[in-house]
Amino acid sequence: MPETWSKDGYEVSTDPDRLSLPVVHGFLRTAYWSQEIPRDTLERAVAGSLNFGLYRREEQIGYARVVTDKATFAWLCDVFVLEPSRGQGLGRWLVACVLAHPALQGLRRWMLATADAHSLYRDFGFEVPEDPGFLMARRVKDIYKTAAR
Numbered sequence: 001m002p003e004t005w006s007k008d009g010y011e012v013s014t015d016p017d018r019l020s021l022p023v024v025h026g027f028l029r030t031a032y033w034s035q036e037i038p039r040d041t042l043e044r045a046v047a048g049s050l051n052f053g054l055y056r057r058e059e060q061i062g063y064a065r066v067v068t069d070k071a072t073f074a075w076l077c078d079v080f081v082l083e084p085s086r087g088q089g090l091g092r093w094l095v096a097c098v099l100a101h102p103a104l105q106g107l108r109r110w111m112l113a114t115a116d117a118h119s120l121y122r123d124f125g126f127e128v129p130e131d132p133g134f135l136m137a138r139r140v141k142d143i144y145k146t147a148a149r
Contacts (some may be wrong), residue, residue: 035144051069068107
């Protein structure tokens with residue numbers, strides 16, 4: 001059953017039928033973290049994730065995605081609010097709704113990556129790892145550019 005939160009004429013919903021993939025893809029294909037992401041790659045990512053759409057009436061104006069086992073771990077990613085709707089605290093509210101989702105309670109570890117929103121996430125308890133040497137990552141640079149060839 002999809003979860004829904006409402007506030008001041010806005011809504012956050014996990015209903016997959018409400019998601020506008022053209023809106024999500026339109027933003028993410030130009031975002032610094034997913035530049036040139038192919039539509040089919042995004043579709044697979046959405047299918048394997050818990051998705052949160054942010055709406056003004058029926059228009060999708062934001063998005064967040066959580067990759068999780070719903071037991072111990074969650075990766076928060078692809079968080080955005082479209083430019084005309086920024087500056088109203090909607091991104092902060094979207095993240096609060098994500099963290100309030102009943103299936104995401106009691107997780108041992110949440111992670112995310114950001115180049116420019118550290119202060120937003122710090123307010124929710126995210127911090128630079130105490131021992132960053134504990135973490136490792138495998139990253140394939142320019143994967144979407146290479147895959148398109």
